[in-house]
Amino acid sequence: MTNRRRIAPLLLIVAFAVLPLFAQQQADRVKEVGGKFLCMCGCGQILTQCNHVGCTVSTSMLKELGAMVNRGDSEDKITQAFVQEFGTTVYAEPPKSGFSLVAWLMPVFYFLIGAVIVVFFINKWRKQAPAPAAVAPAGVHISPEAYERARSQADRDTED
């Protein structure tokens, strides 16, 4: 038996063992890349999640995606192909470039502006706070009315 003949069955076994792994890898990649697009049937769902009965759009899109993944196309290439075919509505999230970048920056901008405003007002209101009242020396009488006022204020302050 030649070496080549000895190796052939071994290669076959390895191929059978690796093929399912490869198929699983491809399926995972389809799932990962497909998660970046929307189904174009109008449901607004992620391509890999669209489950409308008889939705031919997602079926054909997934088939197309599967073919591109099997061909070994890069994510950029797949994205370009999908955008060319379906337009920018195919994005599941806006790309982080051009005008779409605004969508990503806006929430951060709101938060920063809001935080600056909150800190500004806290500082401003702290300056308006009156100096703490001097502690009454021992033995000084407080009227029952003043006591009641203080007590109800304390109640209000600790109620919630």
Place this chain on the structure above:
Amino acid sequence: MDVFGSFTLLLAFVCAVYALVGGIAAIMTRHPLLVKSTRQAGMATCVLIFIATFSLEYLLFSDNFSQAYVVSHSNRDLSAFYKVAALWSGQEGSLLFWSFLLSIYVISVLIAYRNKNGELMPYVGVVLAGVQTFFLVLNNFVESPFKTLATVNASGALEPFTRMDGNGLNPLLQYPEMVIHPPNLYSGYTGFTIPFAFALAALLARYPGEKWIHLTRKWTMIAWCFQSVGILLGAHWAYAVLGWGGYWGWDPVENASLLPWLTGTAFLHSVMMQEKRGMMKVWNVWLVFCTFLLCILGTFLTRSGIVSSVHAFANSHIGPWFVGFLALTLIVCFVAYVKNRDYLKSENQLDSMISRESSFLFNNLLFLVACIAVLSGTLFPVFSEWFTSNRISVGAPFFNKIMIPVGLAILFLTGVGPLLAWRKTSGDSMKRNFGWPLSVGLLCGVAAYFLGYRDTFSIICLALCGFVFWTIVMEFYRGARVISARAGMNILVSAHELAMRNTRRYGGYVVHFGMVLVFIGLAGSAFNTDVQRPMNLGESMKLGPYTLVLQSADTKAEQNYTAQRMIVEVLKDNKQLMMMYPEKRQFQGTDEGNGTMVAIYSTLREDVYVVFAGMDADTKLPVIHAFLNPLVKWIWLGGVWVVMGTLLALMPNRRAALAVGLVPQPAASASPIAQALNPSVTLREGHD
């Protein structure tokens, strides 16, 4: 009955206009009879809307297929249960239903306060009549639910026409939750009209004191509770019916319901600042205004077709009406604010950056950021089309990336807030208060890691859940311990007693506990797994620790549909666990096709979620799509606690009873402080 319904609706419009115009005249002239007559016109408007709504339901129940609305949304086979739901399944009916729910609130307010708040109520009546008038304009002149079918006869004239049967109800809506989800959500939307009316009225009337805030808070809590339940039921419906394995897809219509909920929640927190410290009056008034405006905006988004959504109503020409109403309301609010802003002068004083007040400010900031981020993300496709002529979609991945950090920050503040004192928190008190909750939080995070939850956000979320949970436990324990020591009751009874004595505070903590459960459920979503494939009978597939075996398939004929059912056996460790029956339903007489019925086996640990996804085009075999979704049940349990907490917060406080007893009298020379601290009556724990 259709003419009767149409007539009552028209009469309701006339009464609402009278309540609005007469109300303004009554405010200007202060004529008591005019005030009374406009209030009664407001009540008559509500009664007439009730009659119109029942008329439409009568037409649906009597299968009156001469009516366009009945033909479009019902059929003879539709069960009575869903004939009720047909009322809000279409644009026209749901707008009438909106008026109906608003009328329930309006008549409740008009009756409850008929002899109270005399200075304020005419203004409240006018605002409510204004909102009712807008919706009655839509009900009468734009989207009337009482349109009769007609056909052109041989002579070219129109004559009434009756169909033999209707098109039926959309299959997606033929699910029990659809009978309770929209009424809850609409009750939330319409309920926010009441706080808006009180806030605007108080501003216009320059109503003295903080009383309007107390009135507003109660109504806001009612609306907020309905909105929360509506959102959660909608999520559960999406989970159990749509069959995509999730419960929240950041769809524009879902987002629209979340917007007023976020501002309403911010208001429920910041209102405490006004009550206790007389602060943030301008902020609170605008939060109430914004919440109402967001309700109208949400309705506009759902009904105008400006954003695409599977949940939206069919496109109509109703959009400009909503834009007009939004603009008018905004102008009225702005003018009222500018003219009366000195009335909102606050006593804004803060003692320290580290205080309960500051935590509320940051809490409000986060809720507002969340609200604006969701709003701008929802509207971004529209903006991008305006600016670049390309419509750029914004889907769930975008919202998840933005909202998860914001949500976690809010959860963190949920725990921090109660641990900080009003005015100022000392370093010692911080060490004392934060030590245990932080330790428990850390422990939860470590436990989550070792239990296999290897996602950063999920671990942070579970750690924060532990932190907030322990904060709540400590709050109850501290108060209950005092009552227990004084009254000799056990700690659990004392905790109950404590909650009943300050329902608002402890109801709030119960709501927080509910939110902790919801967040635990959300944390699980990072670990969802699924498997889908065509299956032969007897074939099996693995799903985590479970094995699913497709045992058989059958067909089941029901009154209104035929179900094609897959019978799936679920095994765990080679032991039979249960049988599951995912199905596809073919509804008779509908234009909308099929519906899905997901089979769910739910435990606290995870949901086994099985969908019959149709027949494979190539192999002609049934396709089974199975999901393993961890911790989902916690979300629904959290919702129940949120409702219970809100109900508790709405209850009046029990008061501790004073029982006169003999105690040694203090010496005559003792100071008033000593006398006050040793009153001549002893306080015994108990209640009225």
